[in-house]
Amino acid sequence: MPLETVATLYRQLGVTTRTELQAVLREGLLDERVPANAQIARALRRGLAPTGAPDAPADAEGVPLGRAWRIVLPVLDALRKNSADGEEVEAVGGLRRVDPLVAEITLLGSAADPRAMLTALVDLPGVSEILHRSRHKASVLIDDSQVDLKVVPKPARGLAQLWSTGTEAHLAKLVDHARSKGLTLRSTGVFRSGEPVTSACESDAEIYATLGLSQIAPELRVGQDEVEVAAAGGLPDLVSVGDVRGDLHMHSDWSDGQDPIEAMAEAAQALGYEYIAITDHSPHAETRRAVDPARLRRQAAEIERVRARLPQLTILHGVEVDIMSDGTLDLDDATLQELDLVVASLHDRAGHSGEELTARCLAALRHPLVNILAHPTNRLVGHRAGYELDLDAVFATAKSTGTILEIDGAPIHLDMDGAVARRAAATGAMISVDSDSHRASRLGAQMWYGIGTARRGWLRADQVVNTQPVTAIREILACKRANA
Ligand SMILES: [Zn+2]
Ligand SMILES: [Zn+2]
Structure with a gap:
């Protein structure tokens, strides 16, 4: 790209991120009548295919979600402590959408005078380099990742939330929807015949309302059918963290976890959970430690001790057992029978085709002692796409056998991902x-x-299922064994 163009993008238009570059192109802020600019715009458009789509390749660029939030949370804390009354700062973009890979770590502040917040950012002890600083923006390097902060006046917050949360594909659908209502949606507001209808608002909910829509949750803003469904009034009331009553898959220092069972239980109790399951790895997972039949018996005694100490929390004794290459399980039935809950996982492909991997999954689902199929496609975010399973067969078998399919929250898995989970839920599988x-x-x-x-x-x-009380969970577990 010619240097003058970079300078124009940066100095005159304040572009420092991909999202802003997209906005420049969308709104024609780069004068494309200049032939050099037109050529650049074409090249940029080719390189700026939307990110955040559910079918984005596994090696798409970005910071893994867990790492991105670990960078941002202390920054948000520090900026909030430093803020005056009424000022706000929040994460937008891929962080707000809960993208598995966050393409840009972007924060949005709202303050009458942006200077104090921008200064607080560049002065943070974790900042290794200041990449950019202007009147309304600063970009810094923290833990080798670029963190951008844009500060807008409070009345501009709603519009800034909308445009900086994206995705580009979602915004394009919203622009089309606005047009169908005789409105024009731009980064400066919503207009009818050139006159502003909404230009000042503190939440992007108001912009959706102006367009005749309920607020579309950031996690849904991927540019598929969410705008059409919202227009028809059909958006679901989404699950939230406050609905969760327990956690059925976690590891302790009996396998590759860092902490003793007691520490996991105490943390769960502090989160307000009613129940947890301790599910350490079976030997085939080749973790530093694992639970074989003898260790599982000793672990049962340890769990009994923690139960006595924390009587309000129900601790289910489980295991995460590997599904072997022939579809059998890594532990014998007599051992599994003694446990409250069995989580089964594919951890290695063993050179198998999608068909063979599907057969292994189906065998595990049909096993009378398996309750949960964990991270079903075994994808590794940023490294490997999920296995090419016959998902329809997996969902149907899970449903007919009363086996639970998991959405695994470990940032390396996030599996089933959103699109797969939506298909699974539509079949009525648990x-x-x-x-x-x-x-x-x-x-x-x-x-x-x-x-x-x-x-x-x-x-x-x-x-x-884990929004239900432990009595319901016990019924689900008992039901699978009874039907076997
Ligand atoms: Zn696990
Ligand atoms: Zn696993």
């Missing part, structure tokens, strides 16, 4: 959202990522 946490300190955050992923799948609370 779904749990679990943290798969390996540390007590991440139990809450990973449940939040899992619930965000469930929301990306349009799930309501009544479609998530």
